[in-house]
Amino acid sequence: MSAVRIFVARLVGRTVFDPQGDRLGKVRDIVVVYRRTDPPQVVGLVVEIPGRRRVFLSIGRVTSISSGQIISTGLINVRRFEQRTSETRIIAEMLGRRVLLTDGGGEATIEDVAIEEVAPSEWEVAQLFVRRPRTTPSPFGKGATAFVSWSEVRERPAKGENQSAAQLIASYSDLKPADLASTLLDLPDKRMLEVAHELPDERLADVLEEMPESDQVRILARLGDERAADVLDAMQPDDAADLIAQLPEGRGETLLELMQPEEADDVRRLLEYEPDTAGGLMTPEPIILSADATVAEGLAMIRRHELAPALGAAVCVTLPPYEPPTGRFLGMVHFQRMLRYPPHERLGTLVDQTLDPVTPDTPASEVTRILASYNLVSVPVVDANNRLLGVVTIDDVLDHLLPDDWRGGRSSRQTRSRSAGARRVPTIAARRDSSGTP
Structure with missing residues (x-):
C-alpha cells in the first residue's frame, strides 16, 4: 500500500471532524519539529475552533488526513495554541524560506511542503516544492520549479533579509480580515511584521481594524511614514482616529500631514470628540x-x-x-x-x-x-x-462595550484590561506533554 502524501497548502482551511462527523474546526497550520538527520516530524495541527480560538491538535489524535478533510478522535484541548521554541509552523514559517540545493543547483524558495504518513499516526516532511530564481527573461516573471526531497536541500536563510511572506499570504487569501488578524497575532513577532510589510495597503488596513490597539501601534511603528499614511488612508476614519490617538503626538501629526487631505480632515474632526461620546464613536461616511x-x-x-x-x-x-x-x-x-x-x-x-x-x-x-x-x-x-x-x-x-481584549490578541500584548477579566475556558483534554501529545 502506497504511503499517503499531502501538500500542506491544500490542507489550510480544511474541516476537522470527530468520528461522528461533527465539525470541530478548520486547519490553519501544521506544526513540525526538526530532527538531527531525518526529515522534520509532524507533531500536530493548529486548528481554529468556534470563537476564532486556535488550538493544538496532536497528530496522535488524528486518525485520517486527506486533501478534503481531517478525522480526529474527537478529543481536543481548547487551550489557546502557544508555539514552543523547538516547533516550526510550515505555513507561517517554512513557506517562503530560502534553501540551498545540494545538487549544485543554487538557491531556491520553498513554495509548498508535502507531508507523508510513514506509520500509523506518524507523519514527516516528505517533499518540497521549490522555485529557483529567474535566470532568463520570462513573460511570467518566475523561475523554474522542482520537487525535491528534504535530503536534497540545506537551509540557508539570507542574513539581514526578511523571509518572503508571499506564499503565506496566498495561503490565507480567503480569510476574512478578522480571521487574518487573529492568524497574524498567533505568529512570532518577526514573522508577523514580515507579513504585514507584504500585505497590500487595503488588506493591511482591514486587518489592523480587527486588532487590539496595542498591536496596531506595534505594526504601524515598524512601517515607514509614507506607508503608514497610505494604510491609514485605507482605514475607516473612526478606526484611523482611534489608532492615531494612541501614537506619540509628533508622529500622529506627521502621518496626518501625509494622508490624503479629505481623509485627514475626517480624522481630525473625530479626534476633537471624547472617545465615549457619539462624536467619538460615529462613522463620518454614511450614505x-x-x-x-x-x-x-x-x-x-x-x-x-x-x-x-x-x-x-x-x-x-x-x-x-x-x-x-x-x-x-x-x-x-x-x-x-x-x-x-x-x-x-x-x-x-x-x-x-x-x-x-x-x-x-x-x-x-x-x-x-x-x-x-x-x-x-x-x-x-x-x-x-x-x-x-x-x-x-x-x-x-x-x-465600545466589549472588553478591550475581545479581539483575541495575545494577553502579553494587551495594554489595557477590564477588571472583570476574561472567562476561563474549560479544558476537555489533557495538557500537552513534552512530546507534544495530549
Whole structure:
C-alpha cells in the first residue's frame, strides 16, 4: 500500500471532524519539529475552533488526513495554541524560506511542503516544492520549479533579509480580515511584521481594524511614514482616529500631514470628540442623498460591495452640501422601506419622522439605549445647526462595550484590561506533554 502524501497548502482551511462527523474546526497550520538527520516530524495541527480560538491538535489524535478533510478522535484541548521554541509552523514559517540545493543547483524558495504518513499516526516532511530564481527573461516573471526531497536541500536563510511572506499570504487569501488578524497575532513577532510589510495597503488596513490597539501601534511603528499614511488612508476614519490617538503626538501629526487631505480632515474632526461620546464613536461616511433622489438611486448606493452592512441599512437625506457637515438633516430612510415602494419614488417622501438624531456630546450609554430601545442598527449625529456629521452604527457601539481584549490578541500584548477579566475556558483534554501529545 502506497504511503499517503499531502501538500500542506491544500490542507489550510480544511474541516476537522470527530468520528461522528461533527465539525470541530478548520486547519490553519501544521506544526513540525526538526530532527538531527531525518526529515522534520509532524507533531500536530493548529486548528481554529468556534470563537476564532486556535488550538493544538496532536497528530496522535488524528486518525485520517486527506486533501478534503481531517478525522480526529474527537478529543481536543481548547487551550489557546502557544508555539514552543523547538516547533516550526510550515505555513507561517517554512513557506517562503530560502534553501540551498545540494545538487549544485543554487538557491531556491520553498513554495509548498508535502507531508507523508510513514506509520500509523506518524507523519514527516516528505517533499518540497521549490522555485529557483529567474535566470532568463520570462513573460511570467518566475523561475523554474522542482520537487525535491528534504535530503536534497540545506537551509540557508539570507542574513539581514526578511523571509518572503508571499506564499503565506496566498495561503490565507480567503480569510476574512478578522480571521487574518487573529492568524497574524498567533505568529512570532518577526514573522508577523514580515507579513504585514507584504500585505497590500487595503488588506493591511482591514486587518489592523480587527486588532487590539496595542498591536496596531506595534505594526504601524515598524512601517515607514509614507506607508503608514497610505494604510491609514485605507482605514475607516473612526478606526484611523482611534489608532492615531494612541501614537506619540509628533508622529500622529506627521502621518496626518501625509494622508490624503479629505481623509485627514475626517480624522481630525473625530479626534476633537471624547472617545465615549457619539462624536467619538460615529462613522463620518454614511450614505447621503438628496430629497429628490429616488428609491432606485438609494438601493444602488447600498448595493456597493465595499459598504459595511450596518451602513447599508439606511440612507441619510439632507439638503446640500452632501458631505459632512452637510446641509440641514431631513431624516433617514431604511432600506426595508425602500423595498416597499416603486423605483421612481422620491426619498424625501419616505423619511422616518420618528427617529431623533443625537448630538456629538451624547454619552455612549445613551446612544446604546436608543439603538436597543428602537431596534436600530444606526443613529444619525447632528451638530447644533442640525447638520449631519455622521452616524453611530451598532458595530461601533459593540466595539465600545466589549472588553478591550475581545479581539483575541495575545494577553502579553494587551495594554489595557477590564477588571472583570476574561472567562476561563474549560479544558476537555489533557495538557500537552513534552512530546507534544495530549
